[in-house]
Amino acid sequence: MSLFYLQDSRPHAYVGDGLSFWGIGGSGYVTDLDKAQLFAQDGALDHRDTDIPWPKDYIDARIRIGVDHQYICLTEAFEQHPDSPDFYLQKPKDWNGNNLIWLDATGQTTSNLRVAMKVPAALVACTSARLRYSGAVAWPCAYIDAHSRRLVERDDVNLKEALRGTGINLPKPRKVPMMMFNCAGCGRFVSDRQRFEHNCSNCGQDNKP
Incomplete structure (x- = not known):
């Protein structure tokens, strides 16, 4: 089924x-x-x-594999993994929704942990510098893996x-009718968008609520 x-x-x-x-x-x-x-x-x-x-x-x-920043803590990560052999490097102050952004081996950024680079503990500092992300945050891999999710x-x-091939044909989305208003000055029809973008082109009336 x-x-x-x-x-x-x-x-x-x-x-x-x-x-x-x-x-x-x-x-x-x-x-x-x-x-x-x-x-x-x-x-x-x-x-x-x-x-x-x-x-x-x-x-x-x-x-993809993502990591929600709401459910992780750097202090906790190092308490649980004080001797972590390898680390992921996170780009600070950058997110995709709730997901952290990681560095891959080429220095590109991604929210997909599957392609994030694992860096040996001894190479974290020089790798960050080589990729020109000296402010990158290092997270123990085991901790991050345990807090990742499929999305x-x-x-x-x-x-x-x-x-394709399921036999399912979804209904076309219904068009939402455009909201129309009468100009307070001359009575001509004005769309909801027009009343915010400019005054009435016929009489100059400001129709914003």
């Missing part, structure tokens, strides 16, 4: 580039796939128009490709 994750596709539901899915047992929306509810096909289609079913196999093949980002998935 095919299983599906159910994504909340509303704009506010994205966490950085990460997709949010229905949590297990109606626990809200989560980016952590291990905490996401799985649905049979009928159940995945029995929801709001803004909820999108993604085949589990498709999503699982495209995961998927919008640039790694394609809905048309994902649903």
